[in-house]
Amino acid sequence: MLTACNLRPLYAGGVSGAVATELGYVEIEPIAGKAGWLTRNALKDQLEAFEGQQAKYRLIVELEDKIAGFGVRSNDRITRERRTLRARYQLVRLADSEVVLDATAGSDAGIDVVSSEYATLAAEDTALENLAARVANQIVTRLSLFARNQAGVAQTP
Structure with missing residues (x-):
């Protein structure tokens, strides 16, 4: 029934399917900073x-x-912050160093600024961990679509 409406499961065939095989050919370069470390681990x-x-x-x-503060009280204390993580990523074919995919991903999270500095820092760290996971998920989804297209091209006579 799925083929009748032109829907195809992205990961058809599981770990031995065409998409999984193409994704197995990807190596991830180190990414600078704490956000980079978290994002690279989520990608891995x-x-x-x-x-x-x-x-x-x-x-x-x-x-x-x-991180940007945007909720301000009358005494100029920030009450809310927005943490934004944006990624620009490129997939480079090693055989000829050609960029075959150039895209962006991103997400943001709101953080309450409370009287405890420790609690605010913990909330900022938690937000960063969650954002790194979301951005990594967006990247892997886009890589999977690329891999499906590559597999489709490879199978076409």
């Missing part, structure tokens, strides 16, 4: 099941992590 966690083949692609990720 999601791509780990597909590892095993020799790399054909290199994933390069550049992050921008910002």
Whole structure:
């Protein structure tokens, strides 16, 4: 029934399917900073099941992590912050160093600023962990779509 409406499962075939095979060819470059470390680990966690083949692609990720206060009381104390994590990433084919995918991902989170500085810092760290996971998920989803298209091209005579 799915083929009648032109829907195809993205991960058809599981870890031996075409998408999983292509994702297994991706190596992730180190990413600078704490946000980079968290994002790279989240990417590795999601791509780990597909590892095993020799790399054909290199994933390069550049992050921008910002915190901005926007809720202000009459005494000029900030009551709310927005943490934003944006990623620009490129998938480079190792054979000829051609950029085959150039895209962006991003997410943001609101943080309450409370009287306890420790609680606010903990909330900022938690927000960063969650944002890194969301951004990594967006990147892996886009890589999966790329991999499906590559597999489709490879199967076409």
